[in-house]
Amino acid sequence: MKLKWIDRLGDLNPQLMREIQEIRISHLLIATIVSLLGQFLLIIFFQSQLPLDFDPTIPIINKYCLTNSYCLRDSVGFFVIHWQLWWANLFTILSILGVLILLVGGVYLLVYNLANEQRRGTLNFIRLSPQPPQIILSGKLLGVPSLLFLVAILAIPLHLYAGLSAEISLFLILEFYIFLLAGCFFFYSTAILFGLVSSSCGFAPWLASGAVLLFLLTTHYSVTGTLVDWLFLFSPMQIISYLIKATHLNLNYIDEGLLLPTSLYSRHWYNVLLGANAANLVMSALLNYSLCSYWIWQAIKRCYSHPQKTLLNKQQSYLLLVFFETVIIGFTVVKGIVPAWKEGMIYHYRFLLMFNWVMFLALILFLKPSRQGIQSDARYHHGEQPIQNLVWSSVLSVIVVNLAIASIFLVSWILFSLEASEKIPALFSLLICYNFILFCAVITQIITLRIVQKPALWITGVFAIVTILPVIVLNLLARNSSDNSLLWLFTPYAWVVTQSTSQVSIWLVIVMQWSILGLCTLQLMHDIKKIGESASK
Structure with a gap:
């Protein structure tokens, strides 16, 4: 008799199975409603930015019109809308919100979960498991923020459609997803290490998530030309500028209210140009994430197996x-x-x-x-x-x-x-x-x-x-x-x-x-x- 997929998952990673089993149907419904309702409200908000026709005799100026002056009408009488710009703005705000929700929210949930495990005394019980630390903690890394993953997955269709409608290539959008997933792994790994060493601190979840939020906001400033620019490689938002630049739109309209980060277009590391294009940036970031994550997991394994x-x-x-x-x-x-x-x-x-x-x-x-x-x-x-x-x-x-x-x-x-x-x-x-x-x-x-x-x-x-x-x-x-x-x-x-x-x-x-x-x-x-x-x- 073949095992069900849930049983096979439990055999591969018991901790991941444990985290998934703690999720109730009501939690799934709430996550689904939050994701779909948030997308609906976002579309309604951008719809409200389009020009409204109260009086055909009154000229209207709107940033989504094809011309910079008064809005033109087609043969039927409707406004000629710059839909590529409209979809590009929607894509940009979806990308920024996705990064903030996954990184800030995921870090908070992981640190909070480890603090709860320590408070209830179950963390020491988990340590008795014969499974290696990387299996147990990777189960937490994937399982604890699983509801956030559901919220993000439900938003992928709209995000993809918005990007393609803004004439951003599918390859560039996939590079953004790869960058974001690598960033999630790095920040979540850091959150696990922080949670293990600060589980007795009551405000640790707020401190960790606040630090991540502050970091993401500060990386919107322009590069400095110094080694401070190394920190910019840790922010998945850096690739958004490359995606919007591929639309060949006027960035002044994109930047309005969205605070696009300035990226590493001309930044060198030794003789390597990090930000020549999106592919270079992603490869540099992946290498950076991989090496830093390696050292973080060395510390995690020692802290988990031998807390003293x-x-x-x-x-x-x-x-x-x-x-x-x-x-x-x-x-x-x-x-x-x-x-x-x-x-x-x-x-x-x-x-x-x-x-x-x-x-x-x-x-x-x-x-x-x-x-x-x-x-x-x-x-x-x-x-x-x-x-x-x-x-x-x-x-x-x-x-x-x-x-x-x-x-x-x-x-x-x-x-x-x-x-x-x-x-x-x-x-x-x-x-x-x-x-x-x-x-x-x-x-x-x-x-x-x-x-x-x-x-x-x-x-x-x-x-x-x-x-x-x-x-x-x-x-x-x-x-x-x-x-x-x-x-x-x-x-x-x-x-x-x-x-x-x-x-x-x-x-x-x-x-x-x-x-x-x-x-x-x-x-x-x-x-x-x-x-x-x-x-x-």
């Missing part, structure tokens, strides 16, 4: 950093006339430092051992290994090695890319930034040992204070003080003033940083020793 372990091991962090530096340096190879060249290559260096700062803060969180892990190590090594070796065998040693790896890339870039007068100040700013990274690593470890309740929130708060507060305070002081350059040296953004500050002052600040770092390390050694003594008892 770090998200990445030492070797994975080294390889991840090599990948990261290779990618971002490629975006500093700029061709053509772009804003970055107005200030020279030092402009790119500032973004390199900022991206590395964010990356190392993420690595500190990924490599931060739990309190239980430190206790077990202290118990195991108590009396056998000097306490200072135990300190440096933790997150500090991994961060130091990662800093050394980053130095190979950044110092080489400084020596070969910057002017002679810019090299020494750039090296000073790099050293100061490294000191702050080590300081954050030590403070993170101290918070983990001392604070039992929600240490992640405290660590996030410290990172926010170190990253955001100096910019706000110093900019406010700049309004009331003519010179606050020395204060910038006490922030990760020392590159602002290293070129205009004497080397004596810079070295004085560096020595002060090393002194503070040494005191914090001594405090960390004391805390680990205390934990080791209590654990041995």
Whole structure:
């Protein structure tokens, strides 16, 4: 007797089957009604934008008329409508809404689902399953947002018809679907990782979905000509401009009220032109999504199988950093006339430092051992290994090695890319930034040992204070003080003033940083020793 398709699905992915079984008929009906009603209202709205014939003697001006002046009539007396433009606007708004609904809504549902699993205690029960983590979590990735998939699938016929009526080729529309599906996989994978590490945080679903919405909105701004443009590759909305451009319509009429994103038409990565056409953009985005998703799933598998372990091991962090530096340096190879060249290559260096700062803060969180892990190590090594070796065998040693790896890339870039007068100040700013990274690593470890309740929130708060507060305070002081350059040296953004500050002052600040770092390390050694003594008892 042949098994039904639902039974075969259950054999292939039990978690996906479990998520589908939780969907009720009423949920399916609601999703269907929302999709069809939304499409109907959208069509009604665009119908209302067409010119209305109240009085044939009164001339009418409308953007959907074939001429830019008064609307013309045919032999029967009806207005001659520019239907291609009408369908192009409908296609554009459907595309934008589809991206927002699938990405923002899907991320919210996944993080919320994992938080519920953690609260009900079923997440640990699922971990007992013999199925590998990628099977279990891919079931969640496909099953949890399944109602959103239904809403999107029901809108495909109208979306396809609108695109073809706007004279957009079927191949380009399929490229948009591929880009969107790849984006869903990446953002959903990130949501699963975020949900696993923040399941105890009540506002995590709103935080995750809000961050995705903010990211999608900010990628509507024009490209910068710096490595910030890397972030544009993560937005599926980037391809919409290529689709509308294929209609050969006046983009001024398309952009009205729809906020089309400016795309990567002339952006290079090393010598590769990313946005020459839609195919190049899709291939670049797919490669970018694939590589980033690979590292995300490495962290997901460790977090799911061993919640008490770090998200990445030492070797994975080294390889991840090599990948990261290779990618971002490629975006500093700029061709053509772009804003970055107005200030020279030092402009790119500032973004390199900022991206590395964010990356190392993420690595500190990924490599931060739990309190239980430190206790077990202290118990195991108590009396056998000097306490200072135990300190440096933790997150500090991994961060130091990662800093050394980053130095190979950044110092080489400084020596070969910057002017002679810019090299020494750039090296000073790099050293100061490294000191702050080590300081954050030590403070993170101290918070983990001392604070039992929600240490992640405290660590996030410290990172926010170190990253955001100096910019706000110093900019406010700049309004009331003519010179606050020395204060910038006490922030990760020392590159602002290293070129205009004497080397004596810079070295004085560096020595002060090393002194503070040494005191914090001594405090960390004391805390680990205390934990080791209590654990041995």
